Structure formats: C-alpha cells, structure tokens
Amino acid sequence: MPLDVNAVVLENRRLSDAYSVLLLDAPAIAAAVQPGQFVMLKPSHGTDPLLRRPFSVFEVLRNADGAPSGISILNKKAGVGTSLLYDVERGATIACLGPLGRPFEAVRPPSEAWMVAGGVGLAPFVTLATRLQQLGTPATLFYGARTASELYYVDLFERLGVHTVLATEDGTRGTTGRVTAPLGEALQASGDDASIRLYVCGPTPMMRAVARLAAEHERACDVSLEQVMGCGMGGCYSCVVLTRDQPSAAPHFVRSCVDGPVFDSRRIVWEVLSH
Amino acid sequence: MTSDLSVSIGAWRLTNPLIAASGCFGYGVEYADAVDLASLGGVAVKGLFLKEREGHPPPRIVETPSGMLNAIGLQGIGVHRFVAEKLPELRALRAAVLVNICGTTIDEYVELARILSDAEGVAALELNISCPNIKEGGITFGCSLTGTHAVVSAVRKVTRLPVIPKLTPNVTDVASFARAAEEAGADAVSLVNTFLAMAIDVETRRPRLSNIVGGLSGPAIRPIAVRMVYECRQAVRLPIIGMGGIATASDVLEFLIAGANAVQVGTANFVDPLLWPKLLAGLQDYMQRHGLTRIAELTGTLDTSREEHAWISS
Numbered sequence: 001m002p003l004d005v006n007a008v009v010l011e012n013r014r015l016s017d018a019y020s021v022l023l024l025d026a027p028a029i030a031a032a033v034q035p036g037q038f039v040m041l042k043p044s045h046g047t048d049p050l051l052r053r054p055f056s057v058f059e060v061l062r063n064a065d066g067a068p069s070g071i072s073i074l075n076k077k078a079g080v081g082t083s084l085l086y087d088v089e090r091g092a093t094i095a096c097l098g099p100l101g102r103p104f105e106a107v108r109p110p111s112e113a114w115m116v117a118g119g120v121g122l123a124p125f126v127t128l129a130t131r132l133q134q135l136g137t138p139a140t141l142f143y144g145a146r147t148a149s150e151l152y153y154v155d156l157f158e159r160l161g162v163h164t165v166l167a168t169e170d171g172t173r174g175t176t177g178r179v180t181a182p183l184g185e186a187l188q189a190s191g192d193d194a195s196i197r198l199y200v201c202g203p204t205p206m207m208r209a210v211a212r213l214a215a216e217h218e219r220a221c222d223v224s225l226e227q228v229m230g231c232g233m234g235g236c237y238s239c240v241v242l243t244r245d246q247p248s249a250a251p252h253f254v255r256s257c258v259d260g261p262v263f264d265s266r267r268i269v270w271e272v273l274s275h
Numbered sequence: 276m277t278s279d280l281s282v283s284i285g286a287w288r289l290t291n292p293l294i295a296a297s298g299c300f301g302y303g304v305e306y307a308d309a310v311d312l313a314s315l316g317g318v319a320v321k322g323l324f325l326k327e328r329e330g331h332p333p334p335r336i337v338e339t340p341s342g343m344l345n346a347i348g349l350q351g352i353g354v355h356r357f358v359a360e361k362l363p364e365l366r367a368l369r370a371a372v373l374v375n376i377c378g379t380t381i382d383e384y385v386e387l388a389r390i391l392s393d394a395e396g397v398a399a400l401e402l403n404i405s406c407p408n409i410k411e412g413g414i415t416f417g418c419s420l421t422g423t424h425a426v427v428s429a430v431r432k433v434t435r436l437p438v439i440p441k442l443t444p445n446v447t448d449v450a451s452f453a454r455a456a457e458e459a460g461a462d463a464v465s466l467v468n469t470f471l472a473m474a475i476d477v478e479t480r481r482p483r484l485s486n487i488v489g490g491l492s493g494p495a496i497r498p499i500a501v502r503m504v505y506e507c508r509q510a511v512r513l514p515i516i517g518m519g520g521i522a523t524a525s526d527v528l529e530f531l532i533a534g535a536n537a538v539q540v541g542t543a544n545f546v547d548p549l550l551w552p553k554l555l556a557g558l559q560d561y562m563q564r565h566g567l568t569r570i571a572e573l574t575g576t577l578d579t580s581r582e583e584h585a586w587i588s589s
Binding site for chain 2: 239
C-alpha cells in the first residue's frame with residue numbers, strides 16, 4: 001500500500017550546478033521501500049507544475065539506532081519540476097507518495113550482480129547494492145558519466161563491497177569513452193559457467209546497448225526505465241512501454257509504473273523506445 | 276451530526292456526489308490498496324470498446340499551465356476481459372461502477388450496452404461520445420446533434436441501466452447537446468470531457484504529443500466547465516454529472532451550485548490519489564457551516580439576483 005507523506009526536506013546537497021541529493025524525512029516510506037522502487041514527488045505546492053514526478057529512491061536514511069528514518073533522491077535538473085527540486089531548501093515540505101513499482105530482484109550467490117549506470121541512472125543502485133551486500137552476492141558497478149566530477153558516490157558503493165569499473169567520456173577518470181566498452185570486455189572475459197545478472201539504468205541508448213550485449217552473451221538483464229508518468233499508480237496509462245512477452249508475439253503497451261519500472265530487457269521493443 | 280451527502284442520478288442512488296472520472300482511475304482496482312472504493316459515490320472505469328486497443332505511442336501526456344494534455348488513445352482491455360477480469364473484483368470491493376463505453380458505430384454501443392446489462396455489478400453506463408483523441412467514432416457522435424440523439428436512443432432501447440452520455444466541450448453550444456440527450460431518453464448527462472488542445476516544442480518544432488493534439492484537463496479548464504454546467508442546467512431538467520479540474524471540496528461545491536447533481540474527479544487524482552476522504556471531509560465541513568442537512572439541495576442554487584439587477588441597470 002503506497003503512503004503519501006508531507007516530507008520535510010532535511011537537506012538538499014548540491015553536488016554540482018545540475019545535480020543534487022534531496023534528503024527527506026519519511027520513515028514509513030523508508031521502512032517499506034524495496035530496491036529499485038520509486039516515489040512520486042510534487043515539486044510545487046500549487047497547480048503549476050501540476051503533476052508529481054517519479055524518482056528512484058536513492059538511499060534509505062537511518063537514525064542513530066539504525067532504524068529507517070527517511071529517503072534521499074538523486075535529482076538532475078532537466079525541466080521545470082527538477083529545477084524546483086534542485087532549488088528547494090531545508091525545512092520545506094514535499095508531498096511524497098510511495099514506495100511504488102516493481103522492484104529489482106537481487107540475485108543470490110554464487111550468482112554475480114553487475115550493475116550498469118549512466119549519469120543520473122545511478123539512482124536505483126544504492127538500494128540494490130545494499131540488498132546484495134546483505135545477501136553476500138558479489139557485485140560490480142559499471143558507472144559512466146561525461147566527466148570525473150559527475151561520477152558521484154563511488155566511495156559509497158565501495159563501502160558496500162561493490163567492485164567499481166568507471167568510465168568518463170572525456171577520460172578524466174576510468175576508461176575513456178562509454179561504460180559499455182569495459183562492460184563488453186568483461187562479458188567477453190567471463191566464463192561460460194559463471195552466472196551473472198545485469199541491472200541497468202541510464203540513458204536509453206546506453207540501456208539499449210547493454211541489452212544487446214546481454215543478449216549476445218546470453219546474460220539475464222533487468223532494466224529500470226524512466227518514462228514520463230502522470231500518476232505512478234496505474235491510473236493514467238501515460239508511461240507505457242512497448243513490450244513483447246515472446247519474440248513471436250505481437251507487441252503491446254504496458255504501464256512502466258505498475259509493470260515496471262524494472263523490466264526483463266528481452267521484453268522491451270528497443271527500436272521504438274524514444275526517451 | 277453528519278449531513279446527508281447522498282444524491283440521485285435518475286434511479287441510481289449514490290452515497291455521495293464524488294465519482295472517480297473515467298480515464299483517470301484505471302479500472303478502479305489499481306487504486307484498491309490506497310482508496311476504499313466503496314467510500315466513493317461511484318467509479319467510472321476507463322473507456323471500453325468491444326475489443327482490446329493499444330492506444331497511441333508515447334509521449335501521451337504533457338503538462339501545461341495548471342493542467343495537462345493527454346492523448347492516450349483509449350488503450351484498453353475490451354469489454355469481455357473487463358467483465359471477466361475486473362468486474363468481479365470491483366463487486367467484491369463494493370464499488371458503484373459506472374462503465375464508460377465507446378464505439379465506432381451505433382451498433383457497437385448497442386452491443387456494449389447489451390453485454391454490460393447482462394453483467395452483474397454495473398450501476399450505470401456512460402456513453403463516451405466525446406473522446407478527442409481517436410479519429411473513428413466517439414466524438415463524431417458527440418459533435419453532431421443527430422448523432423448524439425441517435426446513439427442515446429439506440430442504447431436506451433436495449434438497457435434498463437441509467438444511460439449517461441458524456442458530452443464534449445468542443446462544440447459551439449453544449450446545452451443543445453444536453454437537450455438532444457434528454458429528448459433521446461438519457462437519464463443524465465456528464466460534462467465536460469477534455470478540451471481539444473496542443474503544445475509544441477519550439478526548439479524542435481515538433482508536437483509534444485505523438486498524436487499531435489490531445490485533451491486539456493486540470494484546474495486550467497475548471498471555470499469553463501463550470502460555465503458549461505451552468506448553461507446545461509438552464510437548458511435541461513436531467514441530472515448533470517459535472518467535471519473539469521475539480522481538486523478541492525470548494526471546487527465540488529462550485530459545480531453543484533452551478534447545477535450539477537454529482538461530480539467526477541479526474542486529473543486531481545493523479546496528483547493526490549488519497550484525496551477522496553479530504554474531499555468528503557471538506558463537503559461535510561461546508562454542510563455544517565451552512566447548516567445544511569442534504570447536499571442534494573445545493574444543486575442549481577446559484578443566486579444571480581444581484582447580477583441580474585446590475586445588468587438591467589447598466
């Protein structure tokens with residue numbers, strides 16, 4: 001059952017002039033959230049902009065006793081709503097509905113989990129990495145960004161026992177170019193008897209490329225899609241994604257809020273996924 | 276003491292005037308975890324054709340000032356799957372179900388009405404003759420007086436369920452369509468559906484919706500919808516289900532006073548799916564403050580005596 005709380009902003013950490021991490025006081029949602037789930041945040045108190053926006057839960061915040069006390073979200077300025085959330089100050093309240101959506105299913109050892117993140121697509125992986133650490137599953141994060149200063153929270157993943165493989169387009173940190181290059185090499189080098197599941201979130205071209213690599217190497221691959229959403233509850237049918245349940249089946253639209261945001265990459269009709 | 280919020284739409288008795296609007300509430304079951312469906316006056320389910328439909332490609336919505344455009348294209352599971360898969364659950368949840376039906380021909384509306392009249396758990400039929408987002412059928416009936424009359428009278432002949440055509444605002448004189456519906460034997464009218472509208476990305480010079488045009492809803496349209504309900508109240512004796520941008524109890528009351536007997540709430544449910552108890556509490560509060568016992572008595576009580584006087588003397 002989703003909860004709607006008027007969450008107090010505990011802190012808004014500006015990471016750059018585009019990225020911020022918004023910490024929200026929302027213990028009930030924090031206690032209920034599963035890896036990869038999202039919340040719907042209302043960026044204004046009035047009617048403009050009108051709708052809420054979906055955000056992956058980034059971290060689950062805990063108090064001194066270790067009990068869930070709130071959540072954070074990783075926000076990147078892209079439009080009106082995300083700009084308002086970038087500017088919001090401590091003490092403000094934000095309507096926060098969640099947790100929502102189909103979560104990641106974390107694999108257990110001896111399987112390995114390889115997370116692949118591009119830019120703000122890092123957002124759903126802290127909760128997944130935390131679960132993987134609890135399960136003792138070996139985990140790797142392939143993480144790409146434009147430049148070194150936009151690779152955030154790498155140390156957090158390392159503290160969660162995640163092996164990190166980094167790439168920047170300008171070569172300022174890690175491999176030069178896209179993160180799909182080191183991922184492709186690692187898949188090539190992995191043994192046939194290894195069980196690896198890929199988890200992907202990032203720009204559509206990146207997810208499409210990773211889905212192709214996963215198919216070539218016959219690895220399971222879950223993608224977390226970010227679509228424009230109206231309600232997050234399955235009511236409006238705006239966030240649909242074209243899917244095929246079988247390769248020969250006719251494609252049909254499914255709602256990414258309730259059937260996703262996490263999908264088996266083989267279901268997605270990638271040619272038409274536009275944003 | 277709580278006031279009596281019950282209202283009547285013809286023979287259909289509603290425990291309160293709040294109905295979840297078609298197209299904004301899925302098939303109702305999506306909200307069962309969050310909302311007590313039995314606490315609503317009614318649940319208008321997503322528009323159904325005889326067959327399944329895929330709808331339009333995304334992007335299907337875009338925000339506009341205090342509103343949104345949608346062009347979903349009536350994606351849906353079709354009436355047979357609805358009756359088999361959704362209606363039993365809605366019955367178990369004790370929802371009063373208003374089924375919104377849409378056809379490309381009068382025969383299809385008649386067939387849908389027959390099927391739903393035989394199904395258990397349908398409170399009323401809402402005839403979607405006003406969806407702006409599909410080329411075939413629907414709005415072609417809603418934009419023609421003879422078309423509206425023809426589809427309403429054809430459905431009227433085959434069902435004992437309340438028949439409620441949903442009117443489009445995309446006509447010159449919506450009241451004349453309410454009159455056509457009344458003459459054809461409708462039990463009520465619901466209005467307004469969305470306003471045909473569009474938005475353009477000037478950087479790319481491309482439309483923001485894949486369908487190019489869509490329907491505008493949300494608070495932006497509320498004053499126009501209130502005016503249209505008011506005009507229809509002058510024109511017909513039929514019960515009216517008013518809608519268009521309702522988000523608060525005050526908005527509900529505005530429609531009732533303008534002449535609605537009940538209301539539908541759509542876009543606001545996207546913003547706040549848990550708004551229903553707040554709306555009911557707000558209505559109760561108003562009733563107490565104004566010493567009213569029955570909300571049904573509010574319908575059409577707009578006092579224009581001073582305004583008429585001002586007009587005469589000007």
